[in-house]
Amino acid sequence: MVEAYVPPVIITVIWAFIGIVCPFFARGPNRGVTQCCIMLTAVTCWLFWLCCYLTQMNPLIGPKLSMNEIMIMAREWGNEIKDHMDVTV
Numbered sequence: 001m002v003e004a005y006v007p008p009v010i011i012t013v014i015w016a017f018i019g020i021v022c023p024f025f026a027r028g029p030n031r032g033v034t035q036c037c038i039m040l041t042a043v044t045c046w047l048f049w050l051c052c053y054l055t056q057m058n059p060l061i062g063p064k065l066s067m068n069e070i071m072i073m074a075r076e077w078g079n080e081i082k083d084h085m086d087v088t089v
Contacts (some may be wrong), residue, residue: 008053015046 019042023035037075065073 004057007051010055011049012046015042015049018042019046 019039022042023038026034028034030033071081
């Protein structure tokens with residue numbers, strides 16, 4: 001199984017390559033503007049990906065399940081179903 005730090009490192013290396021190396025291949029009369037656009041695009045795409053990745057690692061909001069759904073899940077997953085469950089809302 002892949003360690004948790006591998007995907008962020010790989011994606012960071014890819015976007016760093018795009019943002020640092022690729023601007024040197026820009027040609028034309030507006031070379032500076034093209035380089036700036038490539039670097040800003042790489043940074044914003046990497047930042048957007050990082051925010052989405054970190055949000056999925058530790059979600060702030062979980063699913064809201066009814067007691068019936070919880071009991072069905074417990075039965076299907078092989079957990080013991082008690083007569084009553086202590087649930088704090």
